[in-house]
Amino acid sequence: MMYQSIHFQSKGRATTNASNPEVIRKMKEIVGEENVWVDPQKVEPYGADAVKEKFPPEAVVFPESTEQVSRILKLANEYRFPVTARGGGVGYTGGAVPIEGGIVLGTDRMNKIIEINVDDLYVICQPGITTYNLQKEVEKYGLMFPPDPASYKESYIGGNIAENAGGMRTPKYGVTKHYVLGLEVVTATGEIIRTGGKTVKNVVGFDLTGLFCGSEGMLGIITEATLKLVPMPEATATVRANFRTMEEACKVLTKFTPLGILPMAMEVIDKYCIEAVEGSFAFGLSKEANAILLVAVDGSKEEVEKQARIIEEIIRKNGGFDVMRSRTKEEEDKLWDVRRAISPSLTKYGELKINEDVVVPRSKVPELVAGVEAIARKYNTFVANFGHAGDGNIHVNFVCSRNPEEIRRARACVKETFELAIKLGGTISGEHGIGYVKAPYLEMAVDKPTLEIMKAIKKVFDPNGILNPGKMFA
Ligand SMILES: Cc1cc2nc3c(=O)[nH]c(=O)nc-3n(C[C@H](O)[C@H](O)[C@H](O)COP(=O)(O)OP(=O)(O)OC[C@H]3O[C@@H](n4cnc5c(N)ncnc54)[C@H](O)[C@@H]3O)c2cc1C
Known part of the structure; x- marks a missing residue:
């Protein structure tokens, strides 16, 4: 089974000026011969993301510096060929896929951490580092980068910013944009711009940093990011419970905040997901369970202990049964295994x-x-x-x-x-x-005047429609 777009009709493989031998030669001059791939077999995997539909690029180019990105984009404007930025390539909406041909600009070689500042609570990094690697590096300093998409081992920071990724910890910590303090971006015409800075407060001019969060590679290529960090919490705990209906489980979601508890994560699982994971992994889940609720809290040891106890009580009072609470990191991981097992298990349906x-x-x-x-x-x-x-x-x-x-x-x-x-x-x-x-549905969610402003912004940053054509407004 695969996740696939059922809304889009492929127009087949596109050919543009990116295939022009002169363009290929010039790109090799910029990034080095070995960093421009044109072999159809080698470029094929860069024609798909998690959607699994293939639109192979004409070339894949791997720059290693901002200056190289800028020169590639200037070339693309001169010869008018599409450029699609790619991070880890695990997006779920085809964002990194070159549906109108041209080149894929892979950020894999731009994967360095430039600075971790413990006093000022920020990290500066290039876009091609995985979320997981960034998290592990800052953890060495007792710090945390909270946005944690389930794809964090494969997704890159550049892709997370361009998609404004969320994750399990969003209820308490928010999404990626809440941690982006500043950016270096190469605009579609090859200009290098800097937005924001290193400070949490910054109200100088329009918030272009915010604009690039969720811009899906359509306004510019992110070449460096300054990201906010927070201290690692001392402890975490998870409470997992079964419910007889999804409605009961979902109704509990709003019961904690009035008591001053803001859980870090709250996830629900319905009966079909339970049946699927039980069928695949035999976790020993109760046959009576038609829904599962997972609630995680973090903070000091005392806080976590107190909050977890209250959460257990509330869950029991509201129809939860087989309530389990983790006492160690290993137990906590085990409670979450059920949630992690869902996606692969749904293949049975x-x-x-x-x-x-x-x-x-x-x-x-x-x-x-x-x-x-x-x-x-x-x-x-x-x-x-x-x-x-x-x-x-x-x-x-x-x-x-x-x-x-x-x-x-x-x-x-x-x-x-x-x-x-x-x-x-x-x-x-x-x-x-x-x-x-989701491009065919955008107009359902965004009114016409707002859409026109979005299109006008795209035109300002990308007058020749070089970056990621065929996306969002198609
Ligand atoms: C199993 C699985 C679980 C997932 N779980 C979550 C989840 O919990 N939360 C969540 O939010 N998402 C989730 N996703 C979706 C996906 O992982 C996120 O959208 C992620 O942020 C994509 O990162 P990426 O590096 O793979 O980006 P890509 O797929 O490579 O690119 C995504 C978009 O970003 C653009 N882009 C990439 N790099 C740059 C750059 N340097 N500058 C400008 N634009 C750029 C691309 O052009 C494209 O439009 C999941 C996906 C999978 C397959």
Whole structure:
């Protein structure tokens, strides 16, 4: 089974001036012969991300400095060929995929940490470092970079910023943009600009740093980032409980904050996900469980102990059973294994998985989940729900075969799910972005005047439409 776009018709492989031998020669002069790949077999993997549809680039180019990125972009403007930036290539909306041909600009060689500043709580790094490697490096200094997408071992900081990635810790710590203090960016025309700085406070001019967070490689190439760090908490603990219904589990989400507890993570898992993980991994989950809630807290040892006890009590009072609490890091990891096992386990339900990531205010999660289940029933389509309920971001997985009629029904489910999320005060994507996969739906979520401003901004930064054409506004 694979995750695939069911909304986009491939136009086939595109050819542009990037294939011009003179352009290839000039790119080799800039980054070195061995850092320009044109061999079809070598470039093929750079034509896909987690969506798994292939649009092979004409060349893959690996610069190692800001100056090289700038020269490549100037060349692209001179010869008018598309440039698509790529980080770890694990995006879920085809953002790093060159659907209109041209080159993929791989950031793999730009993977250095430039400075870790313990006194001023920031790290400066290049875009090609993985989130995991960055986290491990700052942890050596007792510091934490909180944004933690589940893909953190593969995703790069540049990709996280360009997608404004979230993760498990979002309910307490927010998303990537909350940790980006400053950026160095090469604009589409090859200008090198600096936004923000090293300070948490900075109100000088427009917030261009914020603009680049979530810009999906369409406004400029991020070549350096200054990121905010926080102290590592002394302790963490997780409480996991079963519920008889998803509604019961989701209703508990809002019960902790009135008592002064802001959990670091709150995730829900529905009965189809439970059946799938139990079938694949035999965790010994109760047959009575139709939903699972995981709640994690962090802080000092005393705080964590107190908060975890209160969380257990609230969960029990609100229908939770088989309540378990971790006492050690190993026990905590074991409790989370069930959540980590979901994605691979869902393969049992069908050939195609359409993983949407709608988001609503967290108090509306029970309505969202009930509504999505009703939509799936209406179109006789299988759906499994799980995810970051603590920040209202649910992974809605419609699963179907390749039968055109089943795909048509799955498509109808997706559209109605988007309508429902918007009606509940949310939107069509909480963390995966738009790319080409969700481009057909952008107008559902963004009104016309706002969309026009977005298009005008794109024109200012990229007058010749060099960066990532065919995405977002397509
Ligand atoms: C199993 C799995 C779990 C996931 N879990 C999460 C999750 O919990 N939370 C979440 O938010 N996402 C999640 N994702 C989605 C994905 O991992 C994130 O979107 C991630 O931020 C992508 O990073 P990347 O380096 O792979 O970016 P890529 O896929 O390489 O690129 C993504 C976009 O960023 C642009 N880009 C990349 N580098 C740069 C740069 N230097 N400058 C400008 N633009 C650039 C690309 O052009 C593209 O538009 C998950 C994906 C998978 C496959």
